[in-house]
Amino acid sequence: MGQPFDYAPERPEHIDTILDGLDRYNPETTTVFQDYVAAQCENQTYDCYANLALLKLYQFNPHLTRDETITNILVKSLTVFPSPDFSLCLSLLPPHILSPLSASLTSSHSNPAVGDAPLSEAVQKLAVLNAHLCAARYDAFWSTLDGDDLYADLVADVSHFEELMRVRIAAVVSQAVREVGRATLEGWLNLSGSGFEHFVGEVCGWGVEGEMVRVPLNKENEAKGTVVRENVKFDQFTRVIRRAYEQPV
């Protein structure tokens, strides 16, 4: 809670140095950032601010672009939904990336140099996943993910992707829910049987009671009514007090 957007607890020092200096624009640092993205995929850490810096380098030097790294960054940003990270990454990609595929596909046939039709396709596929997540359609998220082999390739580099997503979904759900039907939650988490019971019980610490799953009270799902009181600052009285000195009657 309350951490600046550019803060990442596990960020190595040399990345910090690059980010704070002009080297963040130096095309030679591209490989450093790429390795860092690979490391994030592997160790389940996440550093949006650094990833955006890499996307910016790609934006300035399109010839350095590595599709795989871009999709890995996007997949990583899915794991922190509903934060705006996915959108912020999209903003730094080329403007045609979201345009209907047919157009860019045909042009890539006539000119292979364009070469990023596959990237467009991948990005748009991931955008579909993101849309499902943001709209809380978790069932649809899992069925889309499982329904296309391309997704398996896209998320392959991000270790424990499914687990990360489950934890994230559980966290988001726990904000809004005190009790939820077991069947519903199974759908949201794409788990059933003992796997479900283990995840809900051990990982989340929630209680399964028959057909209901009970989520312990937390700050967000309490939904307690409050009364907002007025904040009075001394400054507001400046005029009154000054007035008292100006006109002693």
Add this chain to the structure above:
Amino acid sequence: MSLRQPAPPYQHGEAPTQAPEEDSDIEEEAMVRDYQEQVQYEDGIDGFDPGMSMAGGATDIQAQLIAAATPLEFGANLETKFQSYDNYCNLFHYILNSDGPVDPEMPSYYWPWDVIDEFIYQFNSFCSYRQRVALKNEASDDITLLRENPNAWGCYSVLNVLYSLIQRSQISEQLAAMKRGEDAAPYAGEYGNRPLYKMLGYFSIIGLLRVHCLLGDFSLALKTLDDIELNKKAMFARVMAANFTTYYYVGFSYMMMRRYADAIRMFSHILIYVSRTKNFQKNASQQYDSITKKNDQMYALVAICVAFYPTRLDDTIHTALREKYGEQFNRMQRGGPESLPLFEELFRSACPKFISPTPPDFDNPEINIDPVEHHLAIFMEEVKNNMWSPTVKSYLKLYTTMDLKKLAGFLEVEPEQLRNWLLVNKQRSRQVRWSEGGLLDGQVVNSSDLDYAMQGDLIHVSEAKVGRRLVDWYLRNLARTY
């Protein structure tokens, strides 16, 4: 800040006023006082030596300085734009790479702002134009010319200028010192002690904010302002256009980071300031014209943000908003699919003219999409995601507990759909809001006066009631008794 330079006499009537404190009664008085102070400085100008130390090419340099801060003619052709780019390169080369600091007489107090402003404006419009030409793909000399000059107005050189000015002037070190409450002079170095460099450096930071935002890098845009304190003492507050630009881009970046409360705070601050100083500003009519347009844009953005973060606006702003966008404002707050075209229209009219930093692909004209469309598409995703929240909330407000299936029946949707909406609305009501520290700092807070939790199919609703606001009323009545 102690930068009390005497304002030169040709600025009469344009004296920079200081930005007021947020929304308080003493503002106006403070502004008037400031204004008078400034005017007095103009009277006491006798001792002011503009520091003309250049011999020979002085007039030549003067002409260059003036040209650099002057807009190009409307519809200027490409050669003129290339030429203008070269001129900027020469001028900045002269300023940055001469033996030691140079000391030409500034054509006006506002020159450093004007030149950075114009420089970025030309970069912006050049990139937009280039993209448009490539997309249209009509055979013309322009395409040939643009193909032959891929490096003109390159993003690296533009950034290079801005960063070099910042480094030369050691403005970041100076600002950091001021933040600590120290005197900035010892940190300024040979260059940074001179007003020319100091101001160029300072406004380059704001220039960077703008360029990053134009390129779609909103977090870096906000990060850029880390050294600058956004308050009435900020140096940019003395130049109205700079003041305005800063708040516009900061607010916009916040909006794209989905920090609507912060965006509204930024826009409100500057809009209130403008409305209260209108009478002073009118004298400086030229500056005022450009401000009017941005003013309307910011009202449009406030309208958008309020749809995401329903809140009580300052009365001045609320009234003006109703006047300008009353109908749209209401319909956007109501949400639903009918509101989508309105969001689109207002976003288009109020967003910065986004650019793509690299030369377009002239061989594949159709892929050179206008970056504005790209950012619009990204933004609209979020709008769509949020569009049912007003409906859901309007019903929840009526109950303290409610059955999910029953409510779904009222709304004529499947219960599962409603469950999703409730989850979405809950997520969207948790927004990051600034409380202290850098612009990127912030805490997650509940943005809504409504909160709820689901217990199976039962929705528990709670409300945050706002207590009566007495102080304002008390002060007003107290003032009346005098």
